[in-house]
Amino acid sequence: MAIKGSCHCGRCTCSLCSKRGALWAYYTPAQFRLTSPPENVATYLWGSRTVKHHFCAGCGCGTYSESPDWSTGKPDFDNPKVGVNARLFDDFDLDAVPVTVIDGKNLW
Known part of the structure; x- marks a missing residue:
């Protein structure tokens, strides 16, 4: 099922607060398609520069972010993942899907 999302551009100011937090939904690169022009995307690389954190x-x-798979606690570069900020999904009920909380701050 295709899901469309959008950032805060072109929206009323009250939506900004609801879109600031991230709730990551993970996909394979083949499952992800960027529909915005690439020049509308900025990238932040932190620390080891292993994960590309993209923002409008x-x-x-x-x-969204691009990274190796971290499901084992170590980077698996052979199985990259794309994390999409599910809070940006338009017309999607986030309460209807299960959420697994990962303590990334203390896990690695």
């Missing part, structure tokens, strides 16, 4: 260059909303 216009409004600053964190949109």
Whole structure:
């Protein structure tokens, strides 16, 4: 099922607070398609520069990330993942899907 999302650009100011946090939904690169022009995407690399954190260059909303699979606690570069900020999904009920909380701060 295709899901469409958008950042804060072109929306009323009250939506900014609801879109600031990230709730990551993970996909394989083959399952992800960026429909925005690449020049609208800015990238932040932190620490080991292993994960590309992308955000909207216009409004600053964190949109998606590209990284190795970390499900074992170690980076698996042979199985990359795309984390999409599910809080940006339009017309989608986040309460209807299960959420697994991963303590990334203390896990690694």
